[in-house]
Amino acid sequence: MPIDPQAIKLSTDVPETLVGKRLDQALAELFPDYSRSRLKxxxxxxxVSLNGTVCDKPREKVFGGEQVSLDAVLEKQENHVAQNIELNIVYEDEHILVINKPTDLVVHPGAGNADGTVLNALLSHAPEVASVPRAGIVHRLDKDTTGLMVVAKxxxxxxxxxxxLQAREISREYEAVVYGTMVAGGIVDAPIGRHPTKRTSMAVRETGKPAATHYRIKQxxxxxxxxxxxxxxxxxxxIRVHMSHLRYPLVGDALYGGRxxxxKACSEAMINMLRGFKRxxxxxIQLELAHPTTGEWMSWQAPLPDDMxxxxxxxxxxxxEHGFDDD
Known part of the structure; x- marks a missing residue:
């Protein structure tokens, strides 16, 4: 069912506290529900108009006291099809929903995955997200990573x-199993960028973007x-890149961990498990954030999946069996 474009009509007076600000800066403070790039x-x-006159210059200064009006339309986003794919919904209200993503489910359509994704499922479950960029997807999980994701409606x-997310105020915690016996927890603070020769891979690179991962031993x-x-x-x-960088790659991660x-001397059950663990x-496992409307701090947990x-x-x-202490 097609979604009608959403009309946005807002109007207010420019307060004296914004005198001398650029128009785009003033709008960002007056209408914080919309990103600066969208307002621009x-x-x-x-x-956008000031005192009834259209103003199409983001750098124009405001003097205070003007009436600023915004009359725009949120167009329906990319033409993706809604598909009745079951979602494991952990929480939902009129503003957000939190899902526990299974393995082997891609989050967003792309090369090789035109449909059958979380995005297609969201369009079916909550058709209103068709007018939200990326159908409300705020952050992603890899296809074979399981667990919690928040979606904006x-x-x-x-x-x-x-x-x-940009202010690092959303808390995201994971659990993983890696090859090798680590001695202690710590932090990996190493920039990540596109691998110089492997187009689909990432790598620790001096020219990459800052990246930090904290880790501690559970067992x-x-x-x-x-x-x-x-x-x-x-x-x-x-996480996959940082753990591989430490030479403790994730079990099942063929891309960053190899075979x-x-x-030595492991059982047939162990051999079958390690060779058969294909992700x-x-x-x-845990997601915490301030609700975008109420400001309430919220927390969700998702138990480890059966394969882990x-x-x-x-x-x-x-x-x-080998007489080692696993505490």
Missing amino acids: EWILAGN TVPAQTHLVEQ KFRAHTHLRLKLETGRTHQ PRLP QALHA VKLLSVLKEDTA
């Missing part, structure tokens, strides 16, 4: 959530470690 687009498109909610096994991780930033493949590493052992629970069970058995 509306100014350039002639959707309105443009104002999305604007506020993006601002929280040590004979040849593996169960970690709890917290992101400061949200770069593509960040499965089999410990990175990574789960977004089974992996940990096999690792524990292997550790016990």
Whole structure:
């Protein structure tokens, strides 16, 4: 069912506190529900007027006392199809929803994944997100990473959530299983950028964007470690790249970890588990943020998926069989 474009009509007086500000800066303070880039687009498109006269110059200064009016339309976004794909919804209200994403589900359509994604499912479950950029998707998880994601159902909610992300105010915690027995937790503070020769891969690079990942040990096994991780930033493949950089790649991560590493004298169950674990052992287990409308601090948890629970069970058995202390 097509979604009608959403009309935006706002009007207010410019207060004295904004005297001398550029028009785009003033609008960002007067209408904080919309991003600066969107407001600038509306100014350039002639959707903003001062005292009834259209002003299409973002740098024009305001003097205070003017009546500023915004008359624009939120167009329907990219022409993606709504698909009845089941979503595991952890929380929902009129502004946001939080989902627990399963493995093997792509978040956003792209090369090789034209549909069958979280975005297509969102358009079916909440058709109103068709007028929100990227159908309200604020952050992504890799196809084979499971766990919690927040989605905005309105443009104002999305604007506020993006601002929280940029200010590093949204807390995202993960659990992972890596190859190797780590001695202690710590932080990886290393910039990430596109790999110089592998187009689909990322890498730690001096010219990359700042990236920081905190990690602590939950449990040590004979040849593996169960970690709890917290992101400061949200770069593509960040945890996978950082753990590989430390030479403790994630179990199942063929892109950054290579072939499965089999410990000496491991059982057939262990061999089958490690060879058969076909995704990175990574789960977004906790998400915390301030609600974009009420400001209430909210927190959600998603238990480890069955495949990671089974992996940990096999690792524990292997550790016990070889007389190692896994505490």
